[in-house]
Amino acid sequence: MKRLTEKELMEILKKDDEITEISTQLQEKFLNERKNDINLIIETIEKNDRKLKQALSEAGGLSLSVPSHVRLSNFTSQTRAVIRKVYNYDLPVSIREILEKTEQEIINFFIHYKHIQPALSLMKFLENNYQNTEQEVNLFRETSKHLKKIKQKVESSDLYNWIKQISYLMMGRFGEHQIIINIIPIILYADNRNFSVQNVAIVVYLHELVHAYTFLGFDKDGHQWNDSPLYNGNKDSYIVEGLANAYSVLILKKLYPETENVIDDLIFNNSTEKYRDFVNRLNFNSPRIYENLRRAMIEFKHNPSMSYQSFLNIAL
Numbered sequence: 001m002k003r004l005t006e007k008e009l010m011e012i013l014k015k016d017d018e019i020t021e022i023s024t025q026l027q028e029k030f031l032n033e034r035k036n037d038i039n040l041i042i043e044t045i046e047k048n049d050r051k052l053k054q055a056l057s058e059a060g061g062l063s064l065s066v067p068s069h070v071r072l073s074n075f076t077s078q079t080r081a082v083i084r085k086v087y088n089y090d091l092p093v094s095i096r097e098i099l100e101k102t103e104q105e106i107i108n109f110f111i112h113y114k115h116i117q118p119a120l121s122l123m124k125f126l127e128n129n130y131q132n133t134e135q136e137v138n139l140f141r142e143t144s145k146h147l148k149k150i151k152q153k154v155e156s157s158d159l160y161n162w163i164k165q166i167s168y169l170m171m172g173r174f175g176e177h178q179i180i181i182n183i184i185p186i187i188l189y190a191d192n193r194n195f196s197v198q199n200v201a202i203v204v205y206l207h208e209l210v211h212a213y214t215f216l217g218f219d220k221d222g223h224q225w226n227d228s229p230l231y232n233g234n235k236d237s238y239i240v241e242g243l244a245n246a247y248s249v250l251i252l253k254k255l256y257p258e259t260e261n262v263i264d265d266l267i268f269n270n271s272t273e274k275y276r277d278f279v280n281r282l283n284f285n286s287p288r289i290y291e292n293l294r295r296a297m298i299e300f301k302h303n304p305s306m307s308y309q310s311f312l313n314i315a316l
């Protein structure tokens with residue numbers, strides 16, 4: 001795996017000249033400060049790419065290429081579905097707007113927000129150390145007070161509130177043969193919830209990967225749905241997002257139990273209803289879950305205008 005070099009990082013930073021100065025400044029500082037996390041996200045996704053695709057193929061009976069036994073017997077003009085992976089380093093537009101209105105002081109604190117809690121704990125520890133002189137104790141107390149003020153200021157800002165509401169929509173996207181991984185929102189979300197960036201990256205990437213498979217994938221018998229009904233016209237996002245999260249949960253529970261906290265937060269609890277409704281109805285312990293899920297998915301691919309209720313009737 002190739003890590004980002006200083007030069008590559010600078011190129012990314014210079015790329016977008018439309019963003020305003022303050023956003024650029026923050027983006028630059030942030031990306032520099034979090035180089036390790038950026039590399040961890042990329043390495044995690046690249047390292048698990050094959051494993052995730054294989055698991056998804058098995059779970060859903062879909063594949064990005066026509067199975068070899070079909071290729072031999074039937075001539076098909078297209079044998080592979082191409083998906084590109086794009087790592088995006090920009091600040092989302094909605095956060096740029098907030099940044100324009102945020103005091104520079106808060107932004108500066110914000111960049112170091114992750115270190116405030118550990119610093120507070122350290123002060124508390126030092127305060128209670130019996131070997132300290134009174135002068136030292138006072139110094140630690142003053143520092144604690146100052147840190148708490150900063151913490152409060154950051155936590156009552158619009159910026160912080162925006163970060164609390166980060167969802168799949170901001171962290172990843174699938175469309176037009178591309179999976180886009182939004183690096184900065186992933187890091188901010190992981191910080192805010194105290195999750196590891198690796199675990200968040202896996203969950204976000206897998207969700208988009210399920211979209212890619214259900215949209216572009218060939219069936220295991222070689223069938224391809226040429227009108228790609230899952231994403232056309234009157235798509236029912238309860239079904240589309242429900243399928244993405246259902247397959248995600250199945251695979252994550254089995255292969256990545258360490259992502260449990262992220263699953264609970266991002267999939268079951270703090271997501272909007274169209275993301276969580278279906279998974280909250282599913283019985284993940286049912287012995288027929290794969291079978292029913294696949295039947296419902298295939299039916300939906302054949303009949304994209306089906307109602308959510310009819311989908312549920314097959315899937316549950």
Ligand SMILES: [Zn+2]
Pocket residue numbers: 168207211241244
């Ligand atoms: Zn989605």
